[in-house]
Amino acid sequence: MMTTGASLSLAVVHTGGHLATTWDFAVLSRRAIASHGDIDPTQMSGGSATRPRESRYAQPGALRVSADHAPELHADPRFWLRVAIAAGATFTVGATWAIIVGQFGGWTHGLPRELDLLAQLHRQLPALLDWIVVQVPWLGTNLVFIPVLAPAGWYLWKRRRRPDLAIILAVTTVGNYVIGMALKIAFERPRPALWPPRGEYTGSAYPSGHVMAVTSVVGVIAALIYEKRGAASPLVGWIALLLATCYSRLYLGVHWPSDVVGGLLAGGTWFVGMLWAKRVDVQRNDSRVAP
16 A cells, blocks of 8 residues: 655656656545545645645634624624723813813913913914915814715725724714713803904814814824824824814914813823724734634
8 A cells, every 4th residue: 555654755756757746746645545445635634635725824723814804893892891981081081171270260261371372373374374274173073074974984884894993983973072062061161252263163162172073083083094004194194184273273263272282182082092992803803813
């Protein structure tokens, strides 16, 4: 009877007028053995003769996750627990900063340094730049977010089969609005009355909802694109838009500087919290591929 050991000792053999490598001879020997019914060739060398190339070189015990796997993030209670913790932390940070500002006595009429800063920034820009500054805040409102992110979420969920990304966008946007409105209602800070305000603004002054929205919602979008594409341009664009939004809220006279700082603090907390909540998906996938 022919044995597989012979295939390891021969470099080449002459078969049918051509040279066969050791690997060819091993395959022939397996077929010969199988034809006598002695051994199933799939049992030889772990069944590597019939397995696909990628499975022959896979790590033993590793579980492969398909490329089109769509994590059911919204069905994981750990995700919603982290969202709740992030929401609580965001409100706490925003409330803490409001209390600190109030303790210094500048809640209604602004702190002396705030008045000086607003006076320095409120200088008429050239007509074109002035128009741009007036329009910039609209990019941080639900009037823009909803028409853009609603179809984007549908596309991610239905077309790209990425409900996890759609959920992240929806929760980030809705959570930002709810927390921001809760802070505005809780503290009811009046807006500056140093000169007639311009541009888009609603509700009380604290915190700056535009700054908070750009920090968290646009920041999460930029981070997701960076994670997927590896391009830094979305992050650069996010920072540029954030700086422009902060400047515009002060230039237009609709916020105190401490309102803008509060928006940065609350929005930054919500931004970090949502990325932390999304990590549940990464941990779920890591547990699936662990040996």
